[in-house]
Amino acid sequence: MPEKLEQAWFDEMEARIPKGKVRTRFAPSPTGYMHVGNLRTALYTWLIARHADGTFILRIEDTDQGRLVEGAVDVIYKTMKECGLDHDEGPDVGGPVAPYIQTERRPLYGKYAELLISRGHAYRCFCEKAESEEDSGDFNRGEDPCRSLTQEEADRRADSGEPFVVRQRIPHEGETVFHDEIFGDIRVENSTLDDQVLMKRDGLPTYNFANVIDDHLMGITHVVRGSEYLSSAPKYNLLYEGFGWEIPKYVHCSPVMRDQHNKMSKRHGDPSYEDLIAQGYLTDAVINYVALLGWSPGGEQEIFSLDEMKEFFEISGISKSPAIFDIEKLRYFNASYIRSMAPEDFARVAEPYIRRAVKNEAYDAAAIAALLQQRTEILTEIPEKVDFFDVLPEYDVELFTHKKSKSDAESSRAVLQAIVPAFEALPEWNDESILNVMTKLAEDWEVKNAKVMWPVRIAAAGKAVTPGGAVEICRILGREETLRRLRIALEKLG
């Protein structure tokens, strides 16, 4: 049933459109998780707005009721918040055009479709829904018989209750040129464009149509989205022209790939943002790394805070070709972020991971964290690095053999035999005193420090690779436990 067109209503809507130099929107579908490509789009969209002191809007695209996922919208809020991507308008913030949830705007779309029909840029199609994709192709290519129905005839059939869809009337002649901020001018023959459906049989708008209306009504100046929409962009242009609206700037971003051929995807088991966090990556590192997947600030700096990115971000620095996600480089970024944290901040985030392996509260988590900070790449690798504090692992005497320090079982035994009484006699148990005992011994015996340190560390930790050296490990273990472990080593060495 066609709705009455009231010019005043449209004028009113136009008057309510917020104006701003730069207004961008991130428009995710609530799927329940934020994949890396999405996160990057959100970041770039936010950056474009913030760089220009503009407005950033969060809009939830929930037109598809069938795909609704419980709690999915909360995942979006939570992720955006954690990442520092604050929005000025959104479902939870309100705003001049109120509903930022698409379903709540439903009544609007039909009116705009009617407007387009009245101007001849769209038409009603009463044909049966195509059985196959090949069949639908003919309609789409402008060969739909309903395209040539007179307005009166179409009105009559609609009034009589016959179901229909609204299709966009693409001119058969000419070409459409549209401009993308990243890809430049792209021109296509109109004859290759299809008469896409704008309003579905059930009265709901298609995604493509809803988008155009929403973006316009929200005063969006830069439409940032994935490059999969590049080929439908010319049709968008025609829609804007049909309405007589100003065309926004388009920023189409190439996808983030898992390898040469495939996009990153949940299906292939690629990590989402929340997966990465669960794997021990820091939010700041993820954001920083993801920003560089397809954007170059030009200079040689790679580590950027969100504030710095905001300052340096330029659309012209976004690259056209897809970027492959490299977890190794993310690891490096993460390690770099960890190293530059304030020690107390690192201790705070590391403590839960330390306590997974070190239950004994006598061992100070902050002290262990201090050893860990310089050699941790991702948080989840912490437990296995520090488990030896709690329980001395089973180890082989072979560990005492070490080429670089010229250590072997025999020399180790000699060192430990000398060190045990020296440790026992120590008045104070701290880094300095422990170190002194060992360097003194090395000096007396005229050997390298390493030759003394090596067996002590192995005996204390029971493993070759440890965070921190012999001194720190002995200090944290405490004198009693250290001596116990050194004696165990002596037994092993016979």
Add this chain to the structure above:
RNA sequence: GGUCCCUUCGACUAACAGGUAAGGUCACCGCAUUUUCAAUGCGGCAAUGCCGGGUUCGAAUCCCGCAGGGAUCACCA
């Protein structure tokens, strides 16, 4: 298949109003340092898809061809 887009080291990329020994970072390899492993410092490896054509004194950069890859062609979003 039609249409559109893309193409610099293994990866992310810089250099693009034509003139570079094609730069940086990760990874990898080596050396130094160290109390193991790291971290750090220094050094190395390694690219313009095409021994295709053209323009030019000069091409990664501009044009054409070829090849490869991607996207799209839904009453999904």
